[in-house]
Amino acid sequence: MKKYLIILVMVCTTAAYSQKGKIVGSWLVTKVEVKGEVENPYKVTDYNEDGRMVMMGIDVGAWNYNKKSKSIVMKSDFDKDFNGEGKILKLTDKELVVLKDGIKVFYKKLDLDKIAKANKDSGLLGSWQFEKTANASIQNSIDFKEPDGFTMIQKQEGMMARMGGTWVFDKDNMTLLMIGLRGEDTFKGENKVLYLNEETLELENNHELFKATRKVESTAEEERIHEVEHLTFYFEDFFNEDWEYIYGADKEKLPWNNWEAMKKDLLTVKQLVYRYDFKNDGEETFKHEILIANVSANIEYEGFTIENIFTGYDTTGNGEPRSNTDYYMPLYPLEDNVFRLAGSEQITTPAGIFDCTVIELSNGYDMKKKLWMINDKVGIYAKIIDENTSEYSYYHVYELQEIK
Numbered sequence: 001m002k003k004y005l006i007i008l009v010m011v012c013t014t015a016a017y018s019q020k021g022k023i024v025g026s027w028l029v030t031k032v033e034v035k036g037e038v039e040n041p042y043k044v045t046d047y048n049e050d051g052r053m054v055m056m057g058i059d060v061g062a063w064n065y066n067k068k069s070k071s072i073v074m075k076s077d078f079d080k081d082f083n084g085e086g087k088i089l090k091l092t093d094k095e096l097v098v099l100k101d102g103i104k105v106f107y108k109k110l111d112l113d114k115i116a117k118a119n120k121d122s123g124l125l126g127s128w129q130f131e132k133t134a135n136a137s138i139q140n141s142i143d144f145k146e147p148d149g150f151t152m153i154q155k156q157e158g159m160m161a162r163m164g165g166t167w168v169f170d171k172d173n174m175t176l177l178m179i180g181l182r183g184e185d186t187f188k189g190e191n192k193v194l195y196l197n198e199e200t201l202e203l204e205n206n207h208e209l210f211k212a213t214r215k216v217e218s219t220a221e222e223e224r225i226h227e228v229e230h231l232t233f234y235f236e237d238f239f240n241e242d243w244e245y246i247y248g249a250d251k252e253k254l255p256w257n258n259w260e261a262m263k264k265d266l267l268t269v270k271q272l273v274y275r276y277d278f279k280n281d282g283e284e285t286f287k288h289e290i291l292i293a294n295v296s297a298n299i300e301y302e303g304f305t306i307e308n309i310f311t312g313y314d315t316t317g318n319g320e321p322r323s324n325t326d327y328y329m330p331l332y333p334l335e336d337n338v339f340r341l342a343g344s345e346q347i348t349t350p351a352g353i354f355d356c357t358v359i360e361l362s363n364g365y366d367m368k369k370k371l372w373m374i375n376d377k378v379g380i381y382a383k384i385i386d387e388n389t390s391e392y393s394y395y396h397v398y399e400l401q402e403i404k
Contacts, residue, residue, distance in 0.1 A: 020065040022091055023072065024049045027107035028168075028179070034103045042179050042189045044110065044166065047072075053082070056180065057344035057355060057375075058253065072098060078253065115168050116147035122169040124176070127215035128201055140186055141215065149346040149353070150178065152187070153229075164345035169193075176203065180343075186210075228395065231368040231387050233360050238338045247340035254341075255357045255375040266306075269295045272380060273402040274309060275350075280394045290401070295379075306379045310386070310398055337363040347372050347382045351400040354382045366390035377403075 026046050032039045046054040053063045053074060061076025061083075069085065076082035086100035096107035119125070122144075130140040143151045150167045165180020174193045181188040187205055194209070195202040201212040240246050272293040279286045293307040339361040347356050356372035363369075366389050372382040380403070386396040 019067065019070075019091065022093060023047050023063075023065060023096065026110040026112060027096060028110055028177075029105060030108050031106040032103060033106075040189055042177060044179060045107070058341075058357075110168075112148075118169050118171060119144070119148055119167065120146055122171070123196055123198070124167075124169060124201070128212040129215045130210050130212040138186070140210075142187070142212075145346075145348065145353075149348075151348075152181070154186070164347070182343075229370075229385060230395075231360070231370055231385060233362070233368065235338075235362040235364060235368075238340060238362060245338055247338070250339065250341045253357075254359075255373055256378045266295060266379065269380075269403055271295060271404040272306070272309075272400065273351075273404065274398045275401050276309075277397040277399075278394065279396075291398070310381075310384055337361050337369075342370070344375075345372065349382050349400045351382075351402050356382050 024047055026044055029041050029043045029045060032041060043056055046052075047063055048054060051062050051064060052059055053061050053076070058078070060078040061074055063075075064073050065071075066073050066085065070088050072086045072088065074082050074084060074086065081101075084100060086098040086105070088096070089099055089104070090097040094109045096109070098105045098107070124144045125146060127141060127143045130142070132139050139155045141153045141155075143153075144167060145151070148166045148168065150165055152163045152165075154163070163181060163185065165178060168177040168179070169175075170177070176191040176193050178187045178189065178191060187203070187210070189205070192204040193202070194204055199214050201214075203210045203212075238245060238247055272295060274291045274293070275288060276291045277286045277288045291309040293309045294305075295307075296305045339359050342358040342360045345356050345358050347354055354372070354374045355376070356374055359369075359371040359373060361369040361371065368387050368389075370385045372384070374380045374382050380400070381398070382400050384396075384398040386394075386398075388394050
């Protein structure tokens with residue numbers, strides 16, 4: 001009898017670990033059913049083996065498998081809606097269905113290696129320019145990158161928007177999935193690939209047809225001049241009707257809050273090299289310079305210094321060193337300004353490809369900044385846009401060129 005009980009316990013334990021092992025990995029939310037209505041959000045959730053739960057690149061809490069209730073138990077300080085227990089209705093190697101608070105969520109398991117190979121062989125890699133549709137003045141271009149990142153640029157008279165996310169090509173069904181777009185963004189979700197060759201691409205999304213031609217590669221200088229991303233948010237967007245700041249909690253969500261565990265990576269870094277492109281009021285063309293920020297990290301004194309070159313000067317000018325030994329205080333140029341999280345994006349620079357947290361910032365009614373904080377490199381920005389739309393207007397861009 002004792003031997004039988006031991007074997008039974010071993011079988012139950014193995015089964016529990018087997019079920020938890022099936023949950024671990026990257027899942028795509030394909031469908032949500034709530035009160036008879038159906039949505040297709042197409043968002044990626046990672047249930048990591050270490051118990052962390054990550055949604056669209058942002059750590060949102062912790063998870064565990066409850067074998068008794070056959071459910072996923074979630075705890076989150078990021079959003080109260082993530083807290084609680086989700087009953088598992090179906091779990092296979094490829095599918096997961098969870099019922100939580102009356103909401104049924106359908107997941108599809110993502111095989112990242114398989115996706116990378118399919119994307120590489122798809123014929124989509126590169127830049128595509130889409131024709132304007134009959135009922136829209138917006139012009140779209142998409143740059144598909146390996147293994148699964150894309151950048152979409154939308155232009156219309158007087159403004160430009162840049163968005164990024166993940167793409168998945170399915171050759172068997174001839175579909176293109178665009179993950180990470182929001183709201184009513186064009187190409188959001190599943191696109192049917194109607195035609196594709198070396199020069200032409202035709203897509204169908206939400207019963208609308210889109211045609212594109214492959215863009216001829218232009219020089220980096222031409223791209224820099226013509227693809228200016230104007231910042232379209234406003235200072236008042238950060239406050240409610242009573243002028244109370246509404247994004248105070250975003251500070252705890254910044255990727256560098258745990259710099260204590262990350263600062264060792266700076267020990268081998270001596271300098272950060274940025275290209276600085278700028279155009280001031282009345283100037284028709286951009287000028288550019290190379291700026292260098294010296295880096296000094298010291299484990300013994302538990303601190304580091306990175307020179308602030310984001311005023312347009314390097315160490316030969318008026319660059320002011322910035323030291324941060326308090327992980328609760330965000331690094332320049334966030335201090336003394338209101339800011340909010342604008343999402344996550346994989347960005348490509350001459351220094352490499354980086355997963356970034358995107359921040360929007362304002363320190364006055366006409367002064368705006370957009371920042372790409374490299375998630376796993378504390379203190380290092382991949383890119384910064386600094387724009388002033390007052391009568392003394394300017395547009396400045398800092399892009400990481402090299403980490404020495």
